[in-house]
Amino acid sequence: MEHLRAVEATLFASEEPLRSKDITQYVGDEIDVDAALKTLEDHYQGRGIELVRRGDRWHFQTAADLAYLLRRESDELRKLSRAAIETLAIIAYHGPVSRAEIESIRAVQISKGMLDVLMQAEWIKSAGRREVPGRPLVYVITNEFLTHFGLSSRKDLPGIRDLKATGLLDPIDMVMDEMFAEANDAEENDSESESAVDDV
Amino acid sequence: MEHLRAVEATLFASEEPLRSKDITQYVGDEIDVDAALKTLEDHYQGRGIELVRRGDRWHFQTAADLAYLLRRESDELRKLSRAAIETLAIIAYHGPVSRAEIESIRAVQISKGMLDVLMQAEWIKSAGRREVPGRPLVYVITNEFLTHFGLSSRKDLPGIRDLKATGLLDPIDMVMDEMFAEANDAEENDSESESAVDDV
């Protein structure tokens, strides 16, 4: 038993697989290391830890069938931040838009990871580059976005007038609302020729 | 048995001690991790590898009585000065303690980097401030300290029960403080001419 313990501890602590004779250096000549290894191999059979032999070297490893535990995936449901929702909405309404355009609409800088988060959520994707100086990437919404929000197309998004009717727009000035509606219409007409988005 | 295997494999694969709830994240809610840990602890009793609890964390380690086979001289472990050892002991036995309290027990100043070095070794950490004038930081020992020195909890510190019983861990008597403060003041006055060691 003492032999087994010594061999077991030596293998456990070792930073690399050990040959039988390496183990002997630790535990001493008087121990039959090979016999101990065999016994240990049997003992660990079917447990969470296995003693395995690779070539002439032995080492402990986590049982192969439990490897899935070690790299476990877990879903984490997170609420999208206010800023991220706004960004998403801008891409939905104005896309394709570049990062700079989103920032100019929101009048706030976008944190680095925000577009990554939205892409990771598969709600937006990049749709090539705009042929303007700097060749910025532009972003559009994805089919996953439409599916998630139960829309059949981008056109299903409510217009500014609808938003106003549901009280979602802060009432500021009727004329201003109208003006905005006009600007919006202009954009939509122009959006085929991408450059118009830059005007936003 | 599958439960045992899963908990065993998770602990075995982990690079650091795990809490019961950490293990649950890997093996799933349906497993009674605490029960599995108890069974495994018994199973490994007397073997070359042991399952031990340090603070609220569990890990596998080689059996203590096999140290003679495995002992390695490590530079890292030898380089602690007497001052550092005393400081560490004071934080362990008296903690939470402030720097001033440590200095008052040792009757010498702590060199600048000492607490930093002990924190870097992850043996101590600061644990908030004491609500007294100056709001000094106070220090306590960590889980890593318990792990390193093989203690299940602070209560296992060698001799702590006796020290408590004899009042040697009680807060410094006020009269004694005053006495020391006077001596200290005198030192400080002298230190301008004599030695900078006394400068706070």
Added chain:
Amino acid sequence: MIGTDNNHNDNDDIGDETGLLNSDDVWQEDISNPDALTLNIDGWEGPLDVLLVLARNQKVDLRQISILELVRQYLKFIDDARSLKLELAADYLVMAAWLTYLKSGLLLPKDPEIDPSPEELALRLQLRLERLNAMREAGARLMARDRIGRDIFMRGTPEGLRIEKSRKYHCNYFELIQAYGQVSARTLPVIHMVKKRAVMTLEDALSRVSKMIGYNIGWSNIEVFLPTIIDSDDDDYNVMLRRSALASTFMASLELARNGVLELEQKDSFEPLMIRAVTSNNENQVS
């Protein structure tokens, strides 16, 4: 007899007990600190450290040490150090002075006026030595434990655990639309526009009536000269504009009548106001 050298040896003895207290083990920063160096040359860490070693030399329980003997030994240590021209930091000398005071207090007849009493001071000194000694021993016991990485080992090559968190984000339709509404409302430039008022100016009316009068030879209702209202589908706007147009056209007609361009006729109150151009034929029929 306890000289400086002996003390040094005693100190080394402590080091041997734990194997960790040798001067080799002093922290780097201690050595780099020139003031600490003065103390560490002899391996001492301050006067209390010296006192503790002297006290332990009495080979009795710290609770039973002779304070007077301790004071005598400390003062001797200071004398020896001075005779060896060892530089002693101020706190050693302060301690010497304080111990001299304590010694005299203990030897002289009791003076109840003195508070705290010399006995109390002696007791406190003894307590402080005990406390420091307790921590010194505790530290040594800690260091002597089976320690991870020296005596006890964790697994040499753990596979490591990873939880790969795939984040699922949550956002519903309402939040999306609401956010867009708020971005729009927030970022629109603030522009104040004066609403187009529903008026027809006198100038417009003058020019309109002047142009039209030439074509109307007979009497015509003034309403014929009003512009057709098609500007808006807003009824209020139309009514307002119509009123303004009527007023302006009436004013324009009066002005033109004064200039002899046209003449006006109204049979009775609230009857239609009739207008016709002044021609050579009806020049004399001004009403």
